[in-house]
Amino acid sequence: MDTFYITTPLYYVNARPHLGHTYTTVVADCVSRYKRMQGCDVCFLTGTDEHGQNIERAAAAQGVAPEVMADRNAGAYRKLWARFGVEYDRFIRTTSKSHYAAAAEVFQRAFDNGFIYKGEYSGWYCIPCNLFAPEAESAPDCDVCQRSTERVTEESYFFKLSVFQARLLELYEKHPEFINPPSRRNEVIRFVSDGLKDLSVSRTSVKWGIPVPVADDHVIYVWFDALVGYLSGIGFGNGKEQDQFRKYWPAQVQLVGKDIIRFHTVYWPAFLLAAGLPLPERVHAHGWWLKDEAKMSKSRGNVINPHLLLNHFGSDAVRYFLLREIPFGADGNFSYQAMIQRTNSDLANDLGNLVSRTLALISRNFDDTVPSPSAPLTSLEDELKKHALSTVEAFQDHMDRLAFSRALEAVWELLSRTNKYINVCAPWTMAGDEAQRPRLATILHTCAEVVRIVTVLLAPVLPASCAKVWNQLGQQEALSHQRLDRLQWSRELSGNMLGEIRAVFPRLDKKALLDSLFGAGSGGQKKSADSRDRKKTPAVRKEAPQAPGSTKSSARSSAGADTITIEDFVKVDLRVGQVVEAEKVKGADRLLRLTVDLGRETRQIVAGIAQAYPVEKLVGRKIIVVANLQPRKLRGLESNGMLLAASVGEEDRPVLATFLEEVPNGARLK
């Protein structure tokens, strides 16, 4: 029997689960149910990543031990997965004893193989991301999250990532399927091609972690620790379960969000190679769910609470929406409107209603017993049957490629044809006519058979609802034991006594639901409706720090003309500054590091004007500075603002803006 090992990331327990976690986990659950129904021996692992300075600090801030916080949030994940009907086989916590042993062993193996050495590290470290930033003279912002970094100096063990460049590139080349979707693959290839630096894989400044086996005053780098969870979760490093590990590793699919693709396609395979372990077959990065076209975040206040969704829609409708709404891999926009729309039109109207009308007709005409097809099949039945079988094929083709939305589209095409079939045949006109009874039996059996096939296909996506339909069809054997890969047109329903018929996919009252979600009379749905203007309005830039909704009005006000309002303009804080110091930035042709006196404060600004202005011509000079620009680092140096210059000629030579009269430093321009 084929084995199939699929993983979600181990979620970091510094926060409660959100829609993004839910998405990955639901996808993994759907795939594992699907593979089980193909007869595979499936292992589905999820879990929590519980170490690191970030947890240490968050726990301290709440006045609790890290263990307490980890327990609390790990519990929150498990509860949510239970509510979503997620059936994982393993839930690994990186604080578990067996994981400690595994992490230490992988580290030891890499060490023994000469891929880990002792050195000293001094650098700028982003605690939330657990990442070092490139070297710089003053604290740069984190590449990943833009938050500020802190100086950390410590003895450290380094992983020789640099020696894996060629092997990784060869891996991507020989196994194009290793990184999905292909656009991510290209990004990773470029990143690796640009060269890899050795990676610090231990910390002495952190206590909350797994001791390094060769030096117990060090703790293993939290990403190294967490990634090993994919191995420890199935028994690696645990004598009793070695056979489980050998059975399931390497994984067939590792699902990740696009933000952690690098850890999983660069560091992770390198760690495995260093430890002499096989590599996973496929890492698949998916996109983010956006709300109102913006990334969900607490600060924006546009986070979707999965529990709220469950309360209003139920687990299957949410599962369906997540899998159907967007192609797997792309970002998607979440809106309650779309959620309601999908639920009503797809689940209630197309699927639920087909089930209802089929069962009701059988119940009424054949006394709750599924009839046998007693009249010869016509071309109508032949076509429908043929289409049903090709749908079974198409569904699996798409599912195997993780193209969930396509797989579901194929099923809905079949549902649509079946609804047409009933209308054309109009079985209700035959009721009570003995002569037409065999024909009626055939029609209703055909409909029921399509319902049976569809129910089996959709079981991985809509497990709870399909189980209900299955019972209503009078089926005895468990739905989850059905084999998708052996799904045939059959007569197995004939003679079945129907179960109690109840609507499985109820229609939602859109207005009432939106009112209860947003409060009566609110414009809750207006927000989601602005996706309509997506192409016409300037997109919300991620650095635009406005609340959702306000972007709309400002965008509108400028629509139709290349003008901005005075309100837009006053957002820009222009100040008179005076250059106090200027020096060339090492290793950069065009950059100068300037110290600028802005009256109340002195700032460091990095500007690309070295080729136009020698240092000595700048000191003492008055310039105009954009004072409230987001800080950013250039060549490792933080630049706090931007100076204004005209861009002249083909080569865009900068010419500084200045004043002809005396102006005090710090004066505002308006």
Place this chain on the structure above:
RNA sequence: GGCGGGGUAGCUCAGUGGUUAGAGCGAAGGUCUCAUAAUCCUUAGGUCGGGGGUUCGAGUCCCCCCCCCGCUACCA
């Protein structure tokens, strides 16, 4: 700035150079009445981002430009 991916009906998207550019959803009208005010049928007048070019013929190939997204960078 570099590299990559995109810009097609109100929305989400399909569209191997070739007849009047398609689907689903939404909207409008109609039909049926078995069914969850569901089904089914009809209706979309879209400069296929803009401009050149190749071709008998281009959404589909080439060039230029604009805009969006991602990665990346020595960004006025």
